Amino acid sequence: MCPGQMGLKVLYIVSILPPYPGGAAACYGNMLRGIVESQSRNFRRITVLTEQGCETGYGEPVKVHDRLFRHDSAPAAENSFLKQVFNYILIMGYILFSGNDIVQIHARYVYARYMGRLVWLALVLSRAKTVIDIRDRFYGNFGFGHRFLVCSKDLMGFYGWIRNKEYIPVPMDFPELKKGIEAKHRVGYFGTIAENKGIRELIEGYKQYRDGSDDPLELHIWGQNTLGPGFEAATASIQGVNYNGSAAPDEVLERMLECKAVLLPSRSEGMPRVCLEAMYSGRVVVCHQAVKSIASVLPERFVLRDLSPGEIRRALSEVESFSGKASFEYDLKEHSRGRVASTLVDFYGRVLNKDHAENRHKEEC
Structure with missing residues (x-):
């Protein structure tokens, strides 16, 4: 059952x-574009079920059905239980009745309490082969019945008890960087504003750093604010801190080029694309030691040992005094969306061939 001969039908x-x-959003957008650009011959059709308002014009063989009520893309106040019930009913309908070879589903839909159990059952009943995309999430209560994808080699180790798992790198787009953008006297945070991202600790550490510096760097923050208006009010009152809202996907690299360093204080990251983008931009990266895939290629001075204000103050002082050129021994090419698309197609082929061989063996026995 070779994908190049038969044509895959994937949901x-x-x-x-x-x-x-x-x-x-960026990950799946790049994955779809990588497939269209270099692997479309291997697919009969690709159906994408996602939230309303998402981009749909990827070209053949991709058809985007943006029919789910907004949840991840909507403010928390606009979410409702009934809308989520509708979403899960629609998801189960697509799984059971769309006639695909493979269903690849984001893990959040499978492990959402009671509704997630129904989705799991639908996946079991479906004739399609199931791939659950964990991405860079950390779960501790599953790992059976299906195949799983992770996006970092560290997570391959974390999920050591899962037998059927595969490493597929984060797909990236590497556009030509704009010329003539010099780093300003600032550092940047790019990511969701949430409790588990270390953003409060970052701000407390920045306040200590600023009080002890003669020429403090500014802290610029870009990302969706899930903490409410209180966060914006608090940052507005701190000298040197600037909250700029969410950066558009095609704006991120330009904003990074304006920074001397990019900071990621979060400890729960599998493979943060923001660090890869900062590396590509040639900017200093500061991240927590728990993010081993990134911390292992950084100078020790830019690795956070913990999230205490004193440790963040130390790292900011190191960035302020740094005057060299940031360089990293990391192969960004493995993240090119064309290469990732090829790796994904090879994986699908092995999944289908393996199951075909197992079924044939059972029939012969």
Whole structure:
């Protein structure tokens, strides 16, 4: 059952796509473009079920059905239980009745309490082969019955108890960087404004750093604010801190080029694309030591040992005094969307061939 001969029929169930910001949107947007650009011959059709308002014009063989009520792309106040029930009913209908070879679904839909159990059951009943896309999430209560994708080698180790798992790198687009943009006297945070991202600790550490510096760097923050208006009011009152809202996907690299360093204080990251983008932009990267895939290629001075204000103050002082050129021993080419698309197609081929061989063996026995 070779994908190049038969043509794959694949259903992707994803939360968001561009133009919405965020790593999940960029990841699937790049994956679809990589498939269209270099692997379309291997697919009969690709159906994408996602939230309303997502981009739909990817070209053949991709058909985007933006029929889910907004959740990940909407403010929390606009979400409702009934809309989510409708979303899950629609998801289960697509799984059971759309006639695909493979269903690849974001893990958030499978592990959403009670509704997630129904989705799991639908996946079991479906004739399609299931691939659950964990991405860079950390779960501890599953790993059976289906195949799983992770986007970092660190997560391959974390999910050591899962037998059927595969590493597929984060797909990236590497456009030509704009010329003539010099780094300003600032550092940047790019990502969701949430409790588990270390953003409050970053701000507290920045306040200590600023109080002790003769020429402090500014802290510029870009990302969707999930903490409410209180966060914006608090940052507005701190000298040197600028909250700029969400950066459009095609704006991120330009904003990074304006920064001396990009900071990622979060400890729960599998493979943060913001760090890869900062590397590509040639900017200093500061991240937590728990993000081993990135921390292992950084100078020790730019690795956060913990999230205490004193440690963040130390790292900011290191960035301020740094005057060299940022360089990294990391192969960004493995993240090119064309290469990732090829790796994904090879994986699908192995999934289908393996199951075909197992079924034939059972029939012969």
